[in-house]
Amino acid sequence: MGPLQGFKIVEIAGIGPGPFCGMLLADMGAQLIRIDRKADCDLGIGIPARFNLMNRSRPAIGVDLKSQSGVDLVLKLCEDADALFEGFRPGVMERLGLGPDDCIARNKRLVYGRITGWGQSGPLADAVGHDGNYASLAGVIATIGERDGPPSIPLNLTADFGGGGAYLAMGLLAALLETGRSGTGQVVNAAMVDGAASLMTMFYGLHAGGFWQENRGSNILDGAAPFYRAYRTKDDQYVIVCAIERRFFKTLIELLGIDDIELDEQHDKSKWAQQIERFEAVFASKARDQWCALLEGTDACFAPVLTLTEAPNHAHNKARSTFVDVDGVIQPAPAPRFSRTASEISQAPEGTVADIRAVLKDWGLPASDIDNLVARV
Secondary structure (H helix, E strand, O other): OOOOOOOOEEEEOOOOOHEEEEEEEEOOOEEEEEEOOOOOOOOOOOOOOHHHHHHHHOOEOOOOOHHHHHHHHHHHHOOOOEEEEEEOOHHHHHHHHHOHHHOOOOOOOOOOEEEEEEOOOOOOOOOOOOHHHHHHOOOHHHHEEEEEEEOOOOOOOHHHHHHHHHHHHHHHHHHHHHHHHOOOOEEEEEEEHHHHHHOOOHHHHHOOOOOOOOOOOOOOOOOOOEEEEEEEOOOOOOOEOOOOOOHHHHHHHHHOOOOOOOOOHHHOOHHHHHHHHHHHHOOOOOHHHHHHHHHHHOOOOEEOOOOOOOOOOOOHHHOOOOOOOOOOEEEEEOOOOOOOOOOOOOOOOOOOOOHHHHHHHHHHHHHHHHHHHHHHH
């Protein structure tokens, strides 16, 4: 019943941003077929299929794309598809006979999505890489970390998922909206280095205006400010405060019982080191749960720093069903939320075990076409 119900999308399986994009679209109701290798893709780290959560909500079929029969199957699916997306390096799909020209020739309304690390062009276009490489080139990694320490790696959230998969999904949806008006498809080129750079737009503006120092641990939002920082508690847990606005900072110091920090000194960087020491001492005086009882839900802009195990059990997340249990695996629920056409996880992730005949029948292919295609795959 999701908002994308009725849209058909072919996903050429990959790792990182591709499956994340596929999960977003499938959770929102689009009918996807994931074209995987004959051997299951496991992120390269040996993860069993049931825990590869980004592959949820759509079936996968094993297809040899190096064979003409596999290529013919994908081209047949394109005839009735709204979109196809892939994540190979530049030129791979063209060499397989599945490039944009090949697929759009079968269906002029087809939106063809591509996700790469460095982009389809440029001196690094053919180079290998992963999230940290793309995020570094976009200026992300250099901004994160402690003062005088090495850069920190923010998991693979910035390029793979934020600047990659989410931007690819946004691009596909924008192109599908345009196709609804023009009747003509197009190619969407999403590059992780481009998306990571786009996510940094605010910080480039701050830097250009002289409001952001390039030294890590020197700015309001990078952990240098005492009012936007995580603190260790008495029980060796952590809490975080993000009291940027003056009125929230006032609430914070009042609730903490701190009367030796002047409100007007909040943004005086010469006082930050001293203020951090004061906050550290205060937060170290009580356990995390005690601070939650005092500060959670107030205007102090406070939250406990929860682990992957703890987050699904927090009262707020439980009340909103932010996490769900699918076949015994706790995982984030679909997002965002819709008032009328709710997203849902339609099935647990699986390997390339789907009944190919059933999948093609659900796609709407005639029995004669299914017999012909399956016999050769």
